[in-house]
Amino acid sequence: MRRSELTLFTSREPGSQDNETVRLAQRAGLIRQFGSGLYGFAPTGQRIRGRIIDHVDREMRAIGAREISLPQLNYSGLWEESGRWGEFGGEMFTFENRDGKRMCLAPSHEEGIVHLLTGTIRSYEDLPGLYYQISRKHRDDHARSGLLRTKEFTMKDAYSVHATADSLDEQYERVREAYIRIFEDLDIEFVIADAENNLMGGSASEEFLAVADTGSADLRRCSADGCRFGVTDESPQSGLEAGAECPECGGSLVATEGVEIGHIFKLGTRYSESMGLTVDLADGSRQDVLMASYGIGVDRLLYSLIEQHADDDGCRWSADGSGIVAPYAAAIIPLQYDDELAAVADYLYEDCGPDQTLLFDDPDQSIGERFAESDLLGIPYKIIVGNEFREGGEVELESRDGETEYVTVEKVPERI
Numbered sequence: 116m117r118r119s120e121l122t123l124f125t126s127r128e129p130g131s132q133d134n135e136t137v138r139l140a141q142r143a144g145l146i147r148q149f150g151s152g153l154y155g156f157a158p159t160g161q162r163i164r165g166r167i168i169d170h171v172d173r174e175m176r177a178i179g180a181r182e183i184s185l186p187q188l189n190y191s192g193l194w195e196e197s198g199r200w201g202e203f204g205g206e207m208f209t210f211e212n213r214d215g216k217r218m219c220l221a222p223s224h225e226e227g228i229v230h231l232l233t234g235t236i237r238s239y240e241d242l243p244g245l246y247y248q249i250s251r252k253h254r255d256d257h258a259r260s261g262l263l264r265t266k267e268f269t270m271k272d273a274y275s276v277h278a279t280a281d282s283l284d285e286q287y288e289r290v291r292e293a294y295i296r297i298f299e300d301l302d303i304e305f306v307i308a309d310a311e312n313n314l315m316g317g318s319a320s321e322e323f324l325a326v327a328d329t330g331s332a333d334l335r336r337c338s339a340d341g342c343r344f345g346v347t348d349e350s351p352q353s354g355l356e357a358g359a360e361c362p363e364c365g366g367s368l369v370a371t372e373g374v375e376i377g378h379i380f381k382l383g384t385r386y387s388e389s390m391g392l393t394v395d396l397a398d399g400s401r402q403d404v405l406m407a408s409y410g411i412g413v414d415r416l417l418y419s420l421i422e423q424h425a426d427d428d429g430c431r432w433s434a435d436g437s438g439i440v441a442p443y444a445a446a447i448i449p450l451q452y453d454d455e456l457a458a459v460a461d462y463l464y465e466d467c468g469p470d471q472t473l474l475f476d477d478p479d480q481s482i483g484e485r486f487a488e489s490d491l492l493g494i495p496y497k498i499i500v501g502n503e504f505r506e507g508g509e510v511e512l513e514s515r516d517g518e519t520e521y522v523t524v525e526k527v528p529e530r531i
């Protein structure tokens with residue numbers, strides 16, 4: 116993109132938010148608040164969110180999940196069948212439509228997937244199956260810590276259906292491993308905690324929590340390298356306090372906060388039984404379908420990436436990990452945008468890809484402003500076209516962390 120043609124939504128205002136991460140996201144022009152617990156995404160924020168979604172989407176497809184789309188608006192009937200109408204209390208948005216029918220904005224979609232599959236899945240031979248969607252969800256939560264508890268948010272939710280417990284365990288493990296890959300590739304520091312099942316029902320669940328200074332849950336985590344053990348107040352082992360021994364590796368637990376970024380549930384027959392999702396078995400008998408569900412909070416991943424990696428100059432997306440979600444791969448910064456330097460900057464812009472780079476071509480910006488803006492957005496590389504080019508034909512490649520090297524113009528695309 117050409118900077119001169121772009122409205123970046125960046126802000127010099129300090130912002131009124133208590134939460135430092137949200138303040139930074141606003142200053143960098145990623146989000147804009149629409150009231151308590153409601154945010155819109157500006158183009159740069161949406162680019163980053165879109166890349167997180169692409170990443171999650173790729174991994175889900177890689178393990179054979181099939182994409183679906185379930186309506187966010189539901190009639191009360193489905194929820195009465197499952198017995199969850201009213202169970203969410205004030206957290207579920209409910210209302211009557213003009214015909215006097217009771218409706219809700221679905222806070223989750225276990226009911227929806229059962230409805231989608233009922234009548235289609237009839238035999239054990241139709242199983243197993245794994246389905247997912249990435250969509251907006253609504254919960255009338257009390258706003259807290261900006262992007263962490265919002266009334267509308269983006270979630271990847273997936274559901275699997277099985278004839279046997281072994282098949283469910285196998286799929287659960289495969290999704291669990293995919294989640295670990297997704298979070299590791301994004302460069303998120305996280306732990307996994309056992310969780311008591313509450314509103315979702317079922318026999319077992321695990322929570323993935325990003326480690327944070329300001330999160331949404333109190334967390335004790337193992338301090339040993341490579342150990343992902345964590346415990347929250349919702350865990351069966353919630354009695355384990357800071358200083359206690361890690362039950363997995365013997366290391367020591369430390370107190371911190373966490374952001375719930377993923378949650379996986381073995382639901383068993385919690386929904387199929389009440390809603391009548393059954394299959395015929397080989398011996399002619401009928402059986403309730405076994406289910407599991409799997410969620411990832413996309414907006415919370417964005418929050419956690421900023422929280423864990425930002426520095427005083429702005430956002431940071433590490434070049435080989437979370438770099439895949441940076442809004443641009445590189446900023447092209449000519450010392451002046453004229454004559455020879457402008458020609459080289461334009462050449463690099465075309466060669467590296469106009470959609471992947473931000474070309475600072477606005478003559479009204481000082482060089483200091485260009486550097487500051489690139490750092491605020493967390494762009495992993497600056498390609499600086501200046502005196503070295505005039506003298507020796509090379510440009511300076513500077514990483515977001517300040518490491519520099521000089522490369523010839525031709526080598527730039529492969530380096531970034």
Ligand SMILES: [Zn+2]
Pocket residue numbers: 337338339342343344361362363364365366367
């Ligand atoms: Zn441990």
